[in-house]
Amino acid sequence: MEDMNTDSVALQLSALRKSFGSTVALSQFNLDIASGELVTLLGPSGCGKTTALRIAAGFEQPDSGVVRLRGTDITQLPAHKRNMGMVFQNYSLFPHMNVLGNVGFGLKVRGVQASVCAERSAAAIERVRLGGMGDRYPHQLSGGQQQRVALARALVIEPQLLLLDEPLSALDAKVRAELRDEIRALQSDTGISTIFVTHDQDEALSISDRICVMKDGEVQQIGTPREIYFKPANNFVARFVGAMNEIPSATVPDGNRPPNSSMLLRPDAVTVCARGEVGSLDAVVTGQHFGGSTTMVRLRLELSGVVVSAQLLSRSINLSVGDKVGVVLNTNEAIVEP
Amino acid sequence: MNRRKLWAKLVLLIVGTFYVLPMLAMARFSFQRVPVIKLGWGTILKGWTIQPMLDAVTSSRFLDAAWLSVRLAVLTAVLSMVLLVPTAIYVHVRLRKARPFIEILSILPYVVPPIALVVGISGAMRNIVPSFIASPYSLVPFYVIISLPFSFRSLDIGLSSIDIKTLVEASRSLGAGWMRTIRSVILPNLKVGIVNSSFLTFAVVLGEYTIASLLLKFTLPAFMAESQGNNPQGTFTVGLLLLVVSAALLGVMNRFTRKKGAVVPTVGI
Numbered sequence: 258m259e260d261m262n263t264d265s266v267a268l269q270l271s272a273l274r275k276s277f278g279s280t281v282a283l284s285q286f287n288l289d290i291a292s293g294e295l296v297t298l299l300g301p302s303g304c305g306k307t308t309a310l311r312i313a314a315g316f317e318q319p320d321s322g323v324v325r326l327r328g329t330d331i332t333q334l335p336a337h338k339r340n341m342g343m344v345f346q347n348y349s350l351f352p353h354m355n356v357l358g359n360v361g362f363g364l365k366v367r368g369v370q371a372s373v374c375a376e377r378s379a380a381a382i383e384r385v386r387l388g389g390m391g392d393r394y395p396h397q398l399s400g401g402q403q404q405r406v407a408l409a410r411a412l413v414i415e416p417q418l419l420l421l422d423e424p425l426s427a428l429d430a431k432v433r434a435e436l437r438d439e440i441r442a443l444q445s446d447t448g449i450s451t452i453f454v455t456h457d458q459d460e461a462l463s464i465s466d467r468i469c470v471m472k473d474g475e476v477q478q479i480g481t482p483r484e485i486y487f488k489p490a491n492n493f494v495a496r497f498v499g500a501m502n503e504i505p506s507a508t509v510p511d512g513n514r515p516p517n518s519s520m521l522l523r524p525d526a527v528t529v530c531a532r533g534e535v536g537s538l539d540a541v542v543t544g545q546h547f548g549g550s551t552t553m554v555r556l557r558l559e560l561s562g563v564v565v566s567a568q569l570l571s572r573s574i575n576l577s578v579g580d581k582v583g584v585v586l587n588t589n590e591a592i593v594e595p
Numbered sequence: 596m597n598r599r600k601l602w603a604k605l606v607l608l609i610v611g612t613f614y615v616l617p618m619l620a621m622a623r624f625s626f627q628r629v630p631v632i633k634l635g636w637g638t639i640l641k642g643w644t645i646q647p648m649l650d651a652v653t654s655s656r657f658l659d660a661a662w663l664s665v666r667l668a669v670l671t672a673v674l675s676m677v678l679l680v681p682t683a684i685y686v687h688v689r690l691r692k693a694r695p696f697i698e699i700l701s702i703l704p705y706v707v708p709p710i711a712l713v714v715g716i717s718g719a720m721r722n723i724v725p726s727f728i729a730s731p732y733s734l735v736p737f738y739v740i741i742s743l744p745f746s747f748r749s750l751d752i753g754l755s756s757i758d759i760k761t762l763v764e765a766s767r768s769l770g771a772g773w774m775r776t777i778r779s780v781i782l783p784n785l786k787v788g789i790v791n792s793s794f795l796t797f798a799v800v801l802g803e804y805t806i807a808s809l810l811l812k813f814t815l816p817a818f819m820a821e822s823q824g825n826n827p828q829g830t831f832t833v834g835l836l837l838l839v840v841s842a843a844l845l846g847v848m849n850r851f852t853r854k855k856g857a858v859v860p861t862v863g864i
Contacts, residue, residue, distance in 0.1 A: 316764055336767040343768035349761045353783040362779075363769035407765075414769060 266328070267292045267450035268313060268418055273322035275308055275474075282308040284474040286322070290418075293448040295441070297461040300471035301497070306454045307422060309471075313452060314420050315339050326417060339418075342411025342449075346423040348403040350395040356382060356406050357391035363414035381413040382406070384443070401432035408440065412447060419444065419451040425460065437464055458498045462486060470494045486523075487590070495521050495592050500553070500566060502527065508538075508561040509586055520591040524553060527567035529574065530583045537583030540565075542576050556584055618838065625831040648836065651822065651829030660818035663731055667814065668800035671738040672793040675746045678739065680789065683750040684781055687759045694751075701747035704740050709805040712737060717810065731812050738800045745795035753788015790848050798841055 266289050273286040283305045290296050298306035311317040313324060315336030324332045331339055342363075350359050361378040369377070382391055385405040395403055404424055411419060421440065425433045441464050444451050455461050461468050462482045470477040470485060470493075478490035489495035506518045530537050540556040543564065552571045557564050565584065576582070623634055628642035651657055686697050704712075716737065720727040727733050739746075759781065766776040782789070804816035815833075823830045 314764075314768060316767075335772075336764070337770050337772050339768075340770070341768060343765065345761050345765060347758055347761055349758070349765040351762060351765070351780055351784070352757065353786075362766070362771075366770040366775060410765075410769065420768075 265291050267294070267326070268452070269323075269325040269328075270309065270313060271323045271325070273309065273312060273319045273324070275305075275312060275317060275319050281474050283312070283319070286474065286476060288469055288476065288479065290450050290452060292450055294466045295444050295451040295453060295464065297453045297455060297465040297468045298471060299455060299458060299461040299468050299498070300477075301456060303473075304471040305474035306456075306471050308474075310420055310422055310452055310454050313418070314341055314343055340414070340416050341418045341420055342414055342416035343420040343422065344404065344407045344411050344424040346426055348395065348400065348407065348427070350398075350403055350406055350410075352395050355392050355394050356387065356398070359395070359406055360391075360410045360413055363410060367414065377413055378409075381409040384412075385409045385439070399432075400428050401436055404428065404436060405439075408443065412443065412449070416449060419449045421451060421453045423454055423456070426455070426457070433460075440464065462498070468498075470497060472497075489592065492521065492592070500524050500568070502565045504563055504565060504586065504591075505561070508558060508563050509588060520588065522565075522586060522588070522591045524566040524568035526587040526590040527556075527565055528585045528587070529554065529556070529567055529569060529576070530585055532581055532583045534583050534585070537585050540582055540584040542578055542580040542582060544578060545576060547571065556582070558584065618835070621831055621835050625828050625835055645832075647826060647828035648832035651826055651833050652836075654822075656813075656822075657818055657833070660813050660815045663813065664801055664815035667731070667734055667738060668797045670732065670735050671742060671800045672746075672796040674735060675739050675742060675796050676789060676793060679743075679747055679750055679792070680782075680785070681777075683747065683754055684759070684777065684785075687751075687754045688763050697747075698751065701751075702744045704743050709737075709741065710809065712740065713806055713809045728810060734807060734810065734812055734814070737806045737810075738796075738803060741803065741806070742796040742799040745799060746792045749792035749795055750785065750788045753785050753791070756788075757784050759784075794844060794848055797844075801837060801841075 268288075268290040270286060270288045273283050274281075275283040286305065286309055288296070288309070298309055300306050308317060312319050315331070315334060315338075319332065322332070323330055326339065351362065354362065357375070357378050360381050361374045364374040364377060379388075379391060382388060385408055387402060387405055387409070390398070390402070395406070398406065404427075407424070424440070425436055428436065437460060440453075453461075453464060462485070465482055467479060467481055468485045469479045472493050478485060478494045480488070480490075485494060485498050489498065495501055500523065502522045502524060503519050504522060506520055509520070529540075532539055539559040541559060542554060543557050544555040546553040546555075548571075550571055551568050552574060554567045554569055554574070554576060555564060556567060565586070567584070623639075624631065625647065626643055626645060627634065627638070628644050628646075629638045652661075682697070686694050717728050717733075720733070762780050762784065763776055766780045767773075771779065802816060803814070804820060807814040807817050808820070815837075819830045819833055
């Protein structure tokens with residue numbers, strides 16, 4: 258994003274550093290978010306992604322560094338003056354207010370006329386497909402519905418930035434997938450620049466314009482989902498995003514790699530064929546994990562004993578444990594690590 | 596399941612009996628004009644009267660004492676809330692690490708004998724504000740301290756039952772400043788805690804005798820101690836009346852706090 262036009266930058270986090278006691282949560286953290294862009298902060302627990310989001314929201318003060326919103330330094334600006342909508346991981350609806358009250362809260366605070374407030378709140382509730390539920394209280398809603406209300410509440414104030422702090426992690430798989438798509442659609446419709454925090458790589462890959470992979474408070478790579486998946490900047494990113502096979506180079510009959518090195522290969526770069534085909538390695542099927550449209554097949558290479566996973570289309574395979582097959586490793590897509 | 600229900604009912608019955616039986620005995624002693632030695636099944640319907648209660652509650656000394664106790668109870672409850680609600684909120688939102696320390700501090704009055712409290716504070720105050728101890732309202736600070744274990748803990752439990760940090764952050768992210776957040780988000784959700792805390796403080800003050808007696812203030816318990824000699828039945832009727840009023844108040848508060856919206860557990864009582 259170094260070449261991002263200054264005018265198009267919605268939020269700029271520059272050289273942020275934050276520590277809690279002796280623990281460094283963020284170290285030299287830089288991130289620019291373009292107008293209308295959805296950027297995901299992805300990383301394992303404790304990598305600093307939530308800290309970065311909370312600094313952007315104004316709930317934490319960085320030890321050093323600058324936060325700019327549309328070019329204006331807001332590092333010292335209190336959270337309630339930043340005009341950012343936020344959705345939290347744990348349902349954050351006000352329990353004593355009904356849906357309409359919750360959604361209208363931000364407008365009321367801004368002194369919007371009662372009739373306009375009611376109209377805009379109702380429209381926002383309709384937009385998240387909860388029409389007719391305005392008089393319900395949070396405890397009368399499911400988790401998914403509560404997060405929809407939280408989303409409507411954050412969007413109705415027309416924020417300059419939308420901050421989503423693992424909003425789907427408390428939901429079950431089906432609702433999670435539905436709401437993920439809805440969030441993306443709403444974000445695209447409204448064009449509000451968004452930061453989405455998650456530790457779920459699938460979520461990050463499917464929802465983001467760009468992903469910022471973090472580890473130990475530092476940015477490992479910023480790129481589009483395809484870049485992150487197919488061209489990981491380092492071994493951490495390669496291993497963290499998507500499944501990965503680690504294969505000793507000596508296993509593969511290709512003399513161009515250092516003998517003690519390993520190569521990292523995605524399961525979708527491993528194909529299964531009949532034994533004896535040119536370029537294939539003999540293998541035995543040791544297990545398979547059906548995942549709907551695709552199946553993850555585990556194979557043991559006979560010569561080296563190394564176990565690899567192959568992601569194959571479920572419809573195209575008919576394998577059983579113990580089958581003797583051939584395996585082709587598409588080494589052009591491999592990453593070599595010393 | 597049925598056996599468990601049976602056990603639960605049995606335990607409830609035993610506890611209920613343990614609680615109700617002394618009150619029934621107290622009621623008989625208070626409202627029956629029958630010599631104590633003759634109180635038994637044979638006299639259960641004889642000599643019931645409310646005269647001792649009327650004698651007690653219509654005396655000017657009772658009215659003065661009761662009015663003072665009510666004023667002290669209200670003032671103590673108000674002062675406690677003014678001091679403790681912001682403290683409890685601050686501790687929960689900003690200073691969670693200090694919570695164990697504050698908790699210990701709040702139960703300190705349990706271990707400080709009232710006599711030590713009175714001697715210490717009155718000794719110090721006599722030199723600073725000599726008129727302080729002379730006023731009946733000098734009891735209020737003492738009462739705030741001795742009711743602390745109840746008042747603070749009720750608020751603390753009330754705040755623990757909601758995710759206060761997230762609610763505050765949600766409110767602030769929507770543009771509300773601290774005052775607005777406290778007024779519109781925290782206080783409505785802390786209603787149960789505040790009501791419980793105020794009620795317990797009220798009850799503690801109505802029943803406090805030691806400090807009032809040491810400082811020579813004529814509160815309701817002081818009146819009861821005084822009138823025990825000349826109208827023991829009247830004294831007991833007042834005691835019983837206090838219990839009934841407290842129970843009724845508790846019922847009203849419970850109904851009031853469970854009106855609508857969040858299902859917040861009743862805490863502290």
